Amino acid sequence: xxxxxxxxLAGTVLVTAVLAVLAPRRDAAASAFLIFxxxxxxxxxxxxxxxxxxxxxxxxxxVAGALLVDALHSRRPPQPQAASSWAARIxxxxxxxxxxxxxxxxxxxxxxxxxxxxEEAYARIPVSGVEHPVTxxxxxxxxxxxxxxxxVLAVAALGAAALAQxxxxxxxxxxxxxxxxxxxxxxxxxxxxxxxVAGTSQPGGAFQAGALxxxxxxxxxxxxxxxxxPQGLAGLAWTLAGLLSFLALAAGTAxxxxxxxxxxxxxxxxxxxxxxxxxxxxxxxxxxxxxxxNSASLQQNGPAGEPGRAAEAEPPAGxxx
Amino acid sequence: xSGLVPGLLPGLLPVPVFLPLIAAALAALLPARARAxxxxxxxxxxxVVVTAITAGVAGLPGRGSGEDALSLALAGWEAPVGxxxxxxxLSAVLLLLTSVVGLVVSVHALAAxxxxxxxxxxxxxxxxxxxWPLWLALFAALNGVYVTxxxxxxxxxxxxxxxxAVSLVALGGRAGNGAAAAALRYLFVAVVGSLLFLMAVxxxxxxxxxxxxxxxxxxxxxxxxxxxxxxxxxxxxxxxxALFPLHSWLPVAHPAAPAAVSALLSGLVIKxxxxxxxRLWGILGPVAEPVVLQGLGLAAGAAGSIAVxxxxxxxxRRRRLKPIIAYSTVxxxxxxxxxxxxxxxxxxxxxxxxxxxxxxxWTGGVVLVLAHGLAKAGMFLAAGNLALAYRGDRLxxxxxxxxxMPLTVxxxxxxxxxxxxxxxxxxxxxxxxxxxxxxxxxxxxWVPVLLLGGLLTVAYTALMxxxxxxxxxxxxxxxxARRLPRTLVLGPFVLAAGSVLLGVAPAxxxxxxxSGTGDVTAGAGDAPGAAGDVPPSGAAGGDGS
Numbered sequence: 089x090x091x092x093x094x095x096x097l098a099g100t101v102l103v104t105a106v107l108a109v110l111a112p113r114r115d116a117a118a119s120a121f122l123i124f125x126x127x128x129x130x131x132x133x134x135x136x137x138x139x140x141x142x143x144x145x146x147x148x149x150x151v152a153g154a155l156l157v158d159a160l161h162s163r164r165p166p167q168p169q170a171a172s173s174w175a176a177r178i179x180x181x182x183x184x185x186x187x188x189x190x191x192x193x194x195x196x197x198x199x200x201x202x203x204x205x206x207e208e209a210y211a212r213i214p215v216s217g218v219e220h221p222v223t224x225x226x227x228x229x230x231x232x233x234x235x236x237x238x239x240v241l242a243v244a245a246l247g248a249a250a251l252a253q254x255x256x257x258x259x260x261x262x263x264x265x266x267x268x269x270x271x272x273x274x275x276x277x278x279x280x281x282x283x284x285v286a287g288t289s290q291p292g293g294a295f296q297a298g299a300l301x302x303x304x305x306x307x308x309x310x311x312x313x314x315x316x317x318p319q320g321l322a323g324l325a326w327t328l329a330g331l332l333s334f335l336a337l338a339a340g341t342a343x344x345x346x347x348x349x350x351x352x353x354x355x356x357x358x359x360x361x362x363x364x365x366x367x368x369x370x371x372x373x374x375x376x377x378x379x380x381x382n383s384a385s386l387q388q389n390g391p392a393g394e395p396g397r398a399a400e401a402e403p404p405a406g407x408x409x
Numbered sequence: 410x411s412g413l414v415p416g417l418l419p420g421l422l423p424v425p426v427f428l429p430l431i432a433a434a435l436a437a438l439l440p441a442r443a444r445a446x447x448x449x450x451x452x453x454x455x456x457v458v459v460t461a462i463t464a465g466v467a468g469l470p471g472r473g474s475g476e477d478a479l480s481l482a483l484a485g486w487e488a489p490v491g492x493x494x495x496x497x498x499l500s501a502v503l504l505l506l507t508s509v510v511g512l513v514v515s516v517h518a519l520a521a522x523x524x525x526x527x528x529x530x531x532x533x534x535x536x537x538x539x540x541w542p543l544w545l546a547l548f549a550a551l552n553g554v555y556v557t558x559x560x561x562x563x564x565x566x567x568x569x570x571x572x573x574a575v576s577l578v579a580l581g582g583r584a585g586n587g588a589a590a591a592a593l594r595y596l597f598v599a600v601v602g603s604l605l606f607l608m609a610v611x612x613x614x615x616x617x618x619x620x621x622x623x624x625x626x627x628x629x630x631x632x633x634x635x636x637x638x639x640x641x642x643x644x645x646x647x648x649x650x651a652l653f654p655l656h657s658w659l660p661v662a663h664p665a666a667p668a669a670v671s672a673l674l675s676g677l678v679i680k681x682x683x684x685x686x687x688r689l690w691g692i693l694g695p696v697a698e699p700v701v702l703q704g705l706g707l708a709a710g711a712a713g714s715i716a717v718x719x720x721x722x723x724x725x726r727r728r729r730l731k732p733i734i735a736y737s738t739v740x741x742x743x744x745x746x747x748x749x750x751x752x753x754x755x756x757x758x759x760x761x762x763x764x765x766x767x768x769x770x771w772t773g774g775v776v777l778v779l780a781h782g783l784a785k786a787g788m789f790l791a792a793g794n795l796a797l798a799y800r801g802d803r804l805x806x807x808x809x810x811x812x813x814m815p816l817t818v819x820x821x822x823x824x825x826x827x828x829x830x831x832x833x834x835x836x837x838x839x840x841x842x843x844x845x846x847x848x849x850x851x852x853x854x855w856v857p858v859l860l861l862g863g864l865l866t867v868a869y870t871a872l873m874x875x876x877x878x879x880x881x882x883x884x885x886x887x888x889x890a891r892r893l894p895r896t897l898v899l900g901p902f903v904l905a906a907g908s909v910l911l912g913v914a915p916a917x918x919x920x921x922x923x924s925g926t927g928d929v930t931a932g933a934g935d936a937p938g939a940a941g942d943v944p945p946s947g948a949a950g951g952d953g954s
Binding site: 187190191193194195196197198199204205208209212228229230231232233236237239240242243244246247250251321324325328331332335338339342346347348349350351 | 420423427430431433434435437438481483484485486489490491492539542543546549553561562565566568569572573575576579580582589605608612615616618619632633634637638640641
């Protein structure tokens with residue numbers, strides 16, 4: 089029974105992916121992409137990778153969804169985009185087919201035996217400072233990669249902020265939206281905190297908690313709650329705090345400790361949880377900063393850059409209608 | 410020096426990554442003036458560290474003894490559990506190039522920023538205050554690619570590099586020249602390239618059970634999985650360094666960026682993807698079936714040959730400075746992949762970088778990367794100066810520049826000499842080695858491509874220089890609309906002059922490259938003699954055809 093369900097799930101993921109690419113209307117394509125994100129999260133859950141499933145649901149469904157919907161809302165093209173040429177479609181299809189064939193050849197040659205690396209990673213968990221193997225890999229064995237991934241997010245936020253001109257104004261929203269947000273926000277914050285703490289012993293961690301926090305900040309903003317505005321210098325400082333503390337940890341371990349990023353089992357649990365907490369806040373602030381920069385530059389740049397295309401009077405998301 | 414090696418020097422390996430990252434985060438929070446000084450100081454400090462690393466690599470006993478690279482296990486975990494950083498002679502040379510070009514570009518941006526208060530159009534030279542944090546992050550990512558010994562870490566570094574580079578291109582958008590669209594196109598291609606590379610990494614991991622590159626080479630066997638992984642990596646990375654026919658983003662993105670960013674993109678950024686391709690080829694390549702490896706190398710070489718001719722041809726047809734220089738990059742990338750067929754011989758893989766040292770073809774390629782990095786960065790900066798002084802980079806509007814801005818025109822000319830590979834430039838030293846290797850390996854069919862590409866390079870350089878002369882018979886041209894500060898003019902000239910002058914005495918450089926990767930006395934058995942040898946005898950066993 090389960091294999092059949094999995095097959096249906098995998099097939100639906102493929103269908104929604106194709107729909108997202110081929111749908112002529114942007115709103116249809118965006119909806120297909122959001123459904124694709126949710127189904128993909130289910131697929132990851134079925135593959136017994138709950139950490140990835142959580143991250144995919146929060147990022148692919150939540151943050152990407154907010155970005156897409158906001159982009160659609162701010163700049164609506166008068167008619168569907170002109171369809172791409174047949175040559176481009178054929179080239180794309182041929183390249184896709186070649187890639188599929190190559191991957192099939194490669195994946196068929198993958199040996200069945202489980203790689204010994206997993207056992208080696210499990211064997212070192214007692215001295216890693218955490219109990220969950222994924223967290224051990226992310227924040228101890230391969231903490232260098234995680235530090236750089238935080239840097240990637242920071243650079244994305246910096247790039248978005250550099251291109252945004254002006255701040256997105258806080259708009260008062262309808263009482264219903266505001267009320268809904270006031271109910272949702274505590275739940276999201278609680279969930280984020282739980283994911284963060286749970287990450288040391290079970291699926292969860294800084295990335296999932298941060299993604300939820302980012303979603304909470306976006307919701308708060310859309311509901312017109314002025315408090316949560318990770319823009320300007322303060323927003324950048326929150327976004328960069330995680331990267332800077334991680335780098336401080338690296339430098340500290342190199343100068344005073346046993347070497348770059350070497351965590352002593354004695355204080356590793358505390359250090360990992362502290363770093364994860366700061367990372368979660370920074371990830372949340374960074375994602376929200378990207379969202380707000382994007383919509384701010386869409387509103388200020390879009391209509392001016394393309395005269396006669398989008399109407400100037402497009403109301404910002406969440407404005408009273 | 411070697412007494413220090415076990416203790417202190419490997420500990421320096423993460424510094425060229427961490428130091429610029431700290432500065433990038435701090436710079437974003439500082440006012441514009443302080444950003445520039447912090448940025449310049451960081452690049453200068455990193456350059457000192459990189460010099461120490463290079464000295465350390467030069468002091469290593471060499472490959473025969475099994476010690477050809479500095480290495481450091483991060484977080485206290487050796488491979489396969491942890492990430493191991495490694496730096497050999499190739500890493501050191503590229504780190505040095507990055508620091509040298511980075512230093513000149515930083516001085517350029519600082520000088521332009523100082524005058525931007527009085528003259529707002531100056532900020533179009535480098536992109537405004539947002540340039541600094543993004544450039545420092547880019548600098549960290551470049552250094553990170555060159556010291557990594559881990560496949561997934563290389564992917565993360567490529568992502569950091571891509572995002573920083575794309576954001577920097579978009580900074581050109583203030584001038585309203587469509588930089589946003591160009592940056593978006595660059596982003597799409599670069600992300601697809603990253604994905605293909607990631608698939609290759611996943612395949613290698615699936616069989617080898619490790620992400621550490623040298624360890625993976627030991628554990629993986631020849632078979633369809635490795636061959637597919639190599640092919641995916643080749644296509645993915647080729648998209649990132651704009652190999653024909655995946656090049657169409659480059660002539661759009663590089664000219665749209667501010668001049669300082671164009672210099673970084675053409676001079677440094679494409680080299681990172683190329684470096685990774687060479688690494689994979691050098692370490693995993695020898696494990697693959699020779700026939701498959703030669704087939705892939707031949708395909709890359711064929712694409713490279715078309716790139717040399719097509720890029721040069723398109724450069725000749727452009728009528729603006731920056732697009733000409735960007736198409737020249739498309740052409741020069743073609744030369745750099747010729748290395749794959751020229752070195753695709755069966756060489757042992759007993760140590761990091763072991764398979765890479767097959768003779769003049771190998772050193773020629775590395776020296777060409779240096780020559781191109783210096784010359785192209787100088788050329789783009791000089792073109793930016795001309796565009797600023799003459800309010801645009803159309804060839805038609807540059808008449809008289811040779812009398813009013815002689816040093817800037819000389820920069821373009823000198824850089825062109827090195828790109829074309831005329832003696833005594835570094836480009837000549839590089840192409841001589843490639844020629845020697847092609848002839849010695851019996852692959853004479855690459856020779857006409859090398860020579861014709863050089864001729865076409867002379868032609869488009871002449872096109873650019875000729876546009877700066879006065880109209881024959883006409884009155885002397887007006888002085889440019891703006892005079893530029895001396896610092897802005899000198900920096901690019903130093904780069905271009907360096908790319909020529911280093912060619913006068915390349916022996917030390919060739920010897921250094923040979924000491925780390927070429928000199929083999931044990932293990933592989935079929936490797937050539939010292940790579941510094943210019944005569945073809947050095948390549949006797951270098952090729953398997």
